[in-house]
Amino acid sequence: MTQERKFREGLKEGDLEKIRKVSKGDVHSHCGLGMRFSTF
Secondary structure, eight states: OOHHHHHHHHHHHTOHHHHHTSOHHHHIIIIITTSOTTTO
């Protein structure tokens, strides 16, 4: 499973463990800069 797919599935499922397995760069780029952390 690719990092991108794992990240997307983690968001859709609300699975923080799956999101945490994504490399720090992907989480930083897509989460931290793309929305407010409180929304996440």
